[in-house]
Amino acid sequence: MGSDALEKLRAAVRDVPDFPKKGIMFKDITLILSDPVLFRASIDLFLERCRGRQIDKIVGIDARGFLFGSAVAYELDVGFVPIRKRGKLPYRTEVAKYSLEYGEGEMEMHVDAIMAGERVVLVDDLLATGGTSAAAAVLIRNAGGDLLEAQFLIELEFLHGRKQLEPTPVTSFLKY
Numbered sequence: 001m002g003s004d005a006l007e008k009l010r011a012a013v014r015d016v017p018d019f020p021k022k023g024i025m026f027k028d029i030t031l032i033l034s035d036p037v038l039f040r041a042s043i044d045l046f047l048e049r050c051r052g053r054q055i056d057k058i059v060g061i062d063a064r065g066f067l068f069g070s071a072v073a074y075e076l077d078v079g080f081v082p083i084r085k086r087g088k089l090p091y092r093t094e095v096a097k098y099s100l101e102y103g104e105g106e107m108e109m110h111v112d113a114i115m116a117g118e119r120v121v122l123v124d125d126l127l128a129t130g131g132t133s134a135a136a137a138v139l140i141r142n143a144g145g146d147l148l149e150a151q152f153l154i155e156l157e158f159l160h161g162r163k164q165l166e167p168t169p170v171t172s173f174l175k176y
């Protein structure tokens with residue numbers, strides 16, 4: 001992807017101060033989603049990193065990870081697995097605790113979502129402290145999944161979230 005497309009995506013990320021709490025600069029990606037050229041460009045970034053890697057499943061994190069992850073899975077012709085905040089998944093789940101930039105919680109995945117040995121890529125909109133995606137990585141690994149990489153449209157580098165994810169390789173496209 002050219003630097004021009006990346007700059008257009010960056011320009012469409014809207015900073016919303018003090019949302020959902022005072023002191024948080026929220027990176028709003030809805031102007032990317034609502035523009036067909038930008039939405040496709042954002043999905044293409046993930047696809048470029050995924051093609052040719054024999055992926056079995058894309059795992060998306062509640063909720064904006066679903067928007068990107070499901071489109072990526074569709075295009076790769078592989079399965080999609082949602083990891084959700086506690087209480088949203090109907091069947092039996094495994095649970096992992098996490099902390100994030102503005103709160104604490106637990107993430108869940110269905111017990112039969114990933115089979116041992118499946119090659120998995122984790123997708124979310126944004127890497128902040130890394131708490132959420134680290135919890136997702138634990139769920140994937142505990143299920144026996146081979147977590148190839150965690151991919152994010154946006155990374156807030158000053159929060160050093162990729163350290164939390166070690167040893168999982170991390171790719172992000174727009175860094176702040």
Ligand code: AMP
Pocket residue numbers: 024025026027028061062063064099100101102124125126127128129130131132133161
């Ligand atoms: P963290 O666990 O701190 O890496 O937080 C990542 C999760 O929280 C992602 O699912 C993001 O969607 C959301 N998130 C955290 N901080 C922000 C932010 N500044 N702007 C938008 N989303 C955020």
